[in-house]
Amino acid sequence: MSGRSVPHAHPATAEYEFANPSRLGEQRFGEGLLPEEILTPTLYHGYYVRPRVTRAGDSSRAGASELRLSEGKFQAFLDVSHFTPDEVTVRTVDNLLEVSARHPQRLDRHGFVSREFCRTYVLPADVDPWRVRAALSHDGILNLEAPRGGRHLDTEINEVYISLLPAPPDPEEEAEAASTDP
């Protein structure tokens, strides 16, 4: 169980909801911290945690990857605020939606940094990869959207005919037939 990040559970159960959260935090990486940004350590449900200060003006989707699967639409939000728009590429490979981004070395408030990441979403079966649209908001949240129902999901049933192979001739019967024949 420990090595598996996505346990197999039925989609209608609570286990599935907890194992497949629609929102994943901590999507920003390679960030420096200042000692002032770490608040007094505290206990949270028996665990020792160190809360951090959040920056003013951060939206609820800051630093997160959010997946929304409604009936008519596939929608994903991803924080790519470390990258400029021309450093982000979105492409689909079959039914995979790939968001990759890299930026060369640049100076931020902690020092020099260069980053690279590639995230792959799996499109549901009824999403047409050609109809994926991407938009980048002013605060660096990438909005990926595609209508669902672009492909019909009718199951094609093809009954396969089972041909009967002739049984191999039994050697004993053959011997008997040969002995009784004359």
Add this chain to the structure above:
Amino acid sequence: MANIILRHLIETPVRYQEEFEARGLEDCRLDHTLYALPGPTTVDLGSARVAPARPVDSAAELPPSQGKSRFQILLDVVQFLPEDIIIQTFEGWLLIKAQHGARMDEHGFISRSFTRQYKLPDGIQTKDLSAMLCHDGILVVETKDPLGTE
């Protein structure tokens, strides 16, 4: 042993001072309940900490305290395993590289890598530095001169 301050990444005041009198500091290292919430008899954090006012361009460097140059950086590497992280020094620069290959998470697959560079203060060698990865994913690289040695 009055007014113990544990250097658990940041100076953390100890709540149950008398607990350490009987048990010793090293035995309590993993007992997080002991130094979790600041109690009524805590030390003033502001006096123990280095002054926050410093120029923006050298934000990673702390100003020299007690005449010795002190260097400390904090880095959030919560997405990476300890074996994914490489720390190097090269001609007065500190390089921290972290990379993890394609890995499955709840939304699909993800791979990340980053490189950070910091200018080391003059005269700081590799042997002067120590690195620590905390359980909550904060990497600390600092000079081996804890405040407690004086």
